[in-house]
Each structure stands twice: as structure tokens, then as C-alpha cells.
Amino acid sequence: MQREYIFPGQLIQREAELKSQFLSHVEFVPEGERIKQCIQCGTCTGSCPVSFAMDITPREIIALFRAGEIQKILNSEAIWLCVSCYSCQTRCPQQIRLTDIFYVLKQLAIQNKIFSKTIKVHQLRETFLTMLNEYGRLNETLLMIKFILKTNPLKGIRFLPLATKLMIKGRLSFRNKGIKNKEVLRSIIKKSKEISLPVEKFKPSYKEDAVGYKAIS
Structure with a gap:
């Protein structure tokens, strides 16, 4: 060396x-x-x-x-x-x-x-951008689930009681249909990366x- x-x-x-x-x-x-x-x-x-x-x-x-x-x-x-x-x-x-x-x-x-x-803020950023590129819009519930599973799945257990209460009241949504013409959004994002x-x-x-x-x- x-x-x-x-x-x-x-x-x-x-x-x-x-x-x-x-x-x-x-x-x-x-x-x-x-x-x-x-x-x-x-x-x-x-x-x-x-x-x-x-x-x-x-x-x-x-x-x-x-x-x-x-x-x-x-x-x-x-x-x-x-x-x-x-x-x-x-x-x-x-x-x-x-x-x-x-x-x-x-x-x-x-x-x-x-x-x-x-801290794992950079992984939250990656999850955020991946979901935005895939669906064209965010679903906060799925965002946090994916982030927790990626960083510390066991830590997510402590959120289960709160999540259960929110589900009973209909305050959690697990559906993310995305926007129409997602390909157009992806092409815009791709083009923006090429701009000098x-x-x-x-x-x-x-x-x-x-x-x-x-x-x-």
C-alpha cells in the first residue's frame, strides 16, 4: 500500500x-x-x-x-x-x-x-423520488411504510396502535392510483436532468x- x-x-x-x-x-x-x-x-x-x-x-x-x-x-x-x-x-x-x-x-x-x-433522511428522499416517479403523486401512508421497511422494520411496530386507530376512523389510505399520462411526467423529469x-x-x-x-x- x-x-x-x-x-x-x-x-x-x-x-x-x-x-x-x-x-x-x-x-x-x-x-x-x-x-x-x-x-x-x-x-x-x-x-x-x-x-x-x-x-x-x-x-x-x-x-x-x-x-x-x-x-x-x-x-x-x-x-x-x-x-x-x-x-x-x-x-x-x-x-x-x-x-x-x-x-x-x-x-x-x-x-x-x-x-x-x-439519521436516514437521504433514504426518505430516495423513497420519495421513487414513488413520485412511479405514480406521479404521493401517498403519505405508503411513503412511510416503505421508508420504515427500508430503514428499521422493527421500529415500525411501535406505530401499529396509532395506525390501527387511524384505520378505524378511515384516516389511512393504502391506494395510490397515480396520475394519468405518467410517461409524460417521466419524460419531463428525464429532460430536466439533461438541461445544462x-x-x-x-x-x-x-x-x-x-x-x-x-x-x-
């Missing part, structure tokens, strides 16, 4: 690759280059309604990016707990589009199959294999 040497201020190969992928995605975020202007004031964390439940706060995520700890970010729960309220983005004094950057991090995690071991996104006119300059302020100067 070839030994990899680590030099001060330089990333290891794996982190450099993840950072390169991340920066290539940031190019498609309008004004994504503003991430380099973060002053670590913590306004994003103070504004976030779910920061109390995050293992890494929004402010710390940018600090970890500067430190070259991309894999630690992707392994965190934080990016999947974001509720897209845009409070951090609207209140940031540097106008950093943090919520949009969170979406970039989610895509990067999916592409590299790097997920948090404690516009790249920002002014590309930020980064050093992909460096850490700290050297990486964003």
Missing part, C-alpha cells in the same frame, strides 16, 4: 478530490463565491431554527470547509436537518447563500455515498489542495 504524506497546509488526496467536486458544484450557485467572505459572526447559527439539533452548526460548516474537512461535513446530520427556511441566508451580513450551499453538499453526499450513520445549468460569470479562485485562508484567497 502506497503511503500518503501529509504536508502542513495541504489536503490529503481524498479531501482534495471532495473539495474539487464541491467547488465545481458551487459554480452553479448564484453568487456562490461569497462563501469566501464569511466572517464567522455566527448570525447563521443564531438564526437557524434547528441548529439546536445539529451536530455541526452552519457557522462551523464553513469553518470546516476552510479547514478542508469536507468528508466530516458530509458525514454530519446538519445538512439533512436543514428545513430550507432561508433564515441564515437572508440575515447573513455577507449575503452568503448558505441554504443553496447546503443543497450542493447534499448532492455531493449522494454522489459519493457519504451519509450520516445516525448556467455557470457563474465570475468564478471564485480557490486552491483545491490547500486549507485555511490560503484555500479561499
Whole structure:
């Protein structure tokens, strides 16, 4: 096995690759280059309604990016707990589009199959998209059944008493007929994936294999 040497201020190969992928995605975020202007004031964390439940706060995520700890970010729960309220983005004094950057991090995690071991939000996303593509509409009951069976079937037993009460009252539906012309919807989704996104006119300059302020100067 070839030994990899680590030099001060330089990333290891794996982190450099993840950072390169991340920066290539940031190019498609309008004004994504503003991430380099973060002053670590913590306004994003103070504004976030779910920061109390995050293992890494929004402010710390940018600090970890500067430190070259991309894999630690992707392994965190934080990016999947974001509720897209845009409070951090609207209140940031540097106008950093943090919520949009969170979406970039989610895509990067999916592409590299790097997920948090404690929460399974990415699997809920996959189940959601599969059902939407198959039927054209959602059935919340079937969505949660499929999600529970995929993640932790035994844990679903505790929901049986509640499910029984809801069934008696006719509040649960197990039918999902889907929409008409599902093939048209699928072709639209397929076509949307082929559309090329516009790249920002002014590309930020980064050093992909460096850490700290050297990486964003």
C-alpha cells in the first residue's frame, strides 16, 4: 500500500478530490463565491431554527470547509436537518447563500455515498423520488411504510396502535392510483436532468489542495 504524506497546509488526496467536486458544484450557485467572505459572526447559527439539533452548526460548516474537512461535513446530520427556511441566508451580513450551499453538499453526499450513520433522511428522499416517479403523486401512508421497511422494520411496530386507530376512523389510505399520462411526467423529469445549468460569470479562485485562508484567497 502506497503511503500518503501529509504536508502542513495541504489536503490529503481524498479531501482534495471532495473539495474539487464541491467547488465545481458551487459554480452553479448564484453568487456562490461569497462563501469566501464569511466572517464567522455566527448570525447563521443564531438564526437557524434547528441548529439546536445539529451536530455541526452552519457557522462551523464553513469553518470546516476552510479547514478542508469536507468528508466530516458530509458525514454530519446538519445538512439533512436543514428545513430550507432561508433564515441564515437572508440575515447573513455577507449575503452568503448558505441554504443553496447546503443543497450542493447534499448532492455531493449522494454522489459519493457519504451519509450520516445516525439519521436516514437521504433514504426518505430516495423513497420519495421513487414513488413520485412511479405514480406521479404521493401517498403519505405508503411513503412511510416503505421508508420504515427500508430503514428499521422493527421500529415500525411501535406505530401499529396509532395506525390501527387511524384505520378505524378511515384516516389511512393504502391506494395510490397515480396520475394519468405518467410517461409524460417521466419524460419531463428525464429532460430536466439533461438541461445544462448556467455557470457563474465570475468564478471564485480557490486552491483545491490547500486549507485555511490560503484555500479561499
